[in-house]
Amino acid sequence: MALLADYTTLGLGGPARTFVSAATEAELIAAIRSADAAREPVLIIGGGSNLVVSDEGFSGTVVHVSTRGRTVTETSEDAAEVTVAAGEDWDGVVAATVAEGLAGLETLSGIPGRAGATPIQNVGAYGREVAEVITQVRVYDRQEDQIQVFQNDRCSFAYRTSLFKAVGTRYVVLAVTFRLARQPMSMPVRYAELAGELGVTMGERAGTGEVRSAVLKIRARKGMVISPGDPDTRSAGSFFTNPVITAAEFSRVEATATARDAGPVPGYPAGDGLVKVPAAWLIERSGFAKGYGAPAPARVSSKHTLALTNANNATTADLLSLAREIVNGVQDAFGITLTPEPILVGVTL
Ligand SMILES: Cc1cc2nc3c(=O)[nH]c(=O)nc-3n(C[C@H](O)[C@H](O)[C@H](O)COP(=O)(O)OP(=O)(O)OC[C@H]3O[C@@H](n4cnc5c(N)ncnc54)[C@H](O)[C@@H]3O)c2cc1C
Numbered sequence: 260m261a262l263l264a265d266y267t268t269l270g271l272g273g274p275a276r277t278f279v280s281a282a283t284e285a286e287l288i289a290a291i292r293s294a295d296a297a298r299e300p301v302l303i304i305g306g307g308s309n310l311v312v313s314d315e316g317f318s319g320t321v322v323h324v325s326t327r328g329r330t331v332t333e334t335s336e337d338a339a340e341v342t343v344a345a346g347e348d349w350d351g352v353v354a355a356t357v358a359e360g361l362a363g364l365e366t367l368s369g370i371p372g373r374a375g376a377t378p379i380q381n382v383g384a385y386g387r388e389v390a391e392v393i394t395q396v397r398v399y400d401r402q403e404d405q406i407q408v409f410q411n412d413r414c415s416f417a418y419r420t421s422l423f424k425a426v427g428t429r430y431v432v433l434a435v436t437f438r439l440a441r442q443p444m445s446m447p448v449r450y451a452e453l454a455g456e457l458g459v460t461m462g463e464r465a466g467t468g469e470v471r472s473a474v475l476k477i478r479a480r481k482g483m484v485i486s487p488g489d490p491d492t493r494s495a496g497s498f499f500t501n502p503v504i505t506a507a508e509f510s511r512v513e514a515t516a517t518a519r520d521a522g523p524v525p526g527y528p529a530g531d532g533l534v535k536v537p538a539a540w541l542i543e544r545s546g547f548a549k550g551y552g553a554p555a556p557a558r559v560s561s562k563h564t565l566a567l568t569n570a571n572n573a574t575t576a577d578l579l580s581l582a583r584e585i586v587n588g589v590q591d592a593f594g595i596t597l598t599p600e601p602i603l604v605g606v607t608l
Contacts, residue, residue: 276317276319328434374435512524
């Protein structure tokens with residue numbers, strides 16, 4: 260019997276009623292078809308790095324996507340399209356493109372999980388997101404029982420979401436195609452912390468290899484690269500998305516921060532007059548410091564306020580109770596409701 264704790268980076272989750280590992284696209288589609296025909300609930304799992312699974316497990320079929328394959332097509336002198344199977348390790352894909360002299364994925368180094376999950380929540384980091392370089396996503400449509408190809412403009416990509424996440428489990432990602440630039444220099448640096456690490460100014464470029472190394476260094480400092488011996492990395496990455504609020508709400512948060520002597524509120528333009536506020540800042544200013552919760556089994560990472568960790572034999576219930584405490588604390592302090600970033604399976608906040 261497969262225990263889902265063995266397949267999630269949090270190390271949490273009870274047993275799967277049925278567990279199938281699919282090494283080829285044919286096996287993947289066959290496993291989903293047969294579960295659908297039997298009207299079994301299906302959970303698709305890649306690297307398990309964005310999943311919070313109930314202690315009771317999953318009473319249906321869990322399909323573990325382990326398909327492999329990568330092709331590079333030169334589309335012009337200065338660009339190439341890279342198509343990867345859903346089961347490819349994401350950081351392996353990034354490392355290979357950097358090594359091959361292709362630019363566009365370098366800031367997305369060190370993110371755990373598999374390539375097929377990257378379009379689901381439009382994975383992003385250090386000023387870039389996959390939506391900027393994805394040309395198409397090949398999926399198996401469970402409702403229509405057929406393969407479909409979604410061009411980028413049909414994927415409804417937005418901050419940490421997409422059509423695929425919005426509709427739930429209808430589409431199984433089979434392969435993703437990225438258009439990358441054939442050049443030794445990175446895309447312009449858009450993230451101040453990264454620019455600082457590289458010693459460049461915002462908007463400048465650096466070598467793609469240098470950017471990858473700098474990102475991995477910053478991530479390691481924050482416990483955001485999986486390291487088996489480090490309990491701070493037994494997490495699902497950021498547990499909450501950064502709230503995007505109206506200008507009026509932002510003014511209210513600023514007034515509250517002044518009243519609480521919490522310092523200036525960081526805010527970044529998010530289009531349409533909206534402002535993105537770092538969830539980590541809100542959490543810290545609401546009284547949850549790094550390491551909060553220790554010595555309880557589930558606690559805030561000692562390196563990054565946004566990561567909730569299974570530090571020491573926690574259960575999913577422990578983790579969710581910590582998450583609820585933080586949501587309530589931020590709500591009480593600033594009137595903002597945090598939204599979880601990972602997919603919750605069989606549990607709610
Ligand atoms: C230490 C750490 C750091 C992280 N840093 C970042 C970051 O910087 N930026 C960021 O965006 N995310 C980050 N994450 C979150 C996570 O790594 C990404 O969301 C990643 O893309 C999830 O991939 P996965 O294969 O592990 O997906 P899983 O966790 O296995 O699945 C996530 C969701 O996608 C679905 N899914 C998976 N594969 C498929 C498929 N082939 N077809 C259809 N549905 C599928 C699953 O059903 C589930 O709903 C981090 C996580 C950790 C643990």
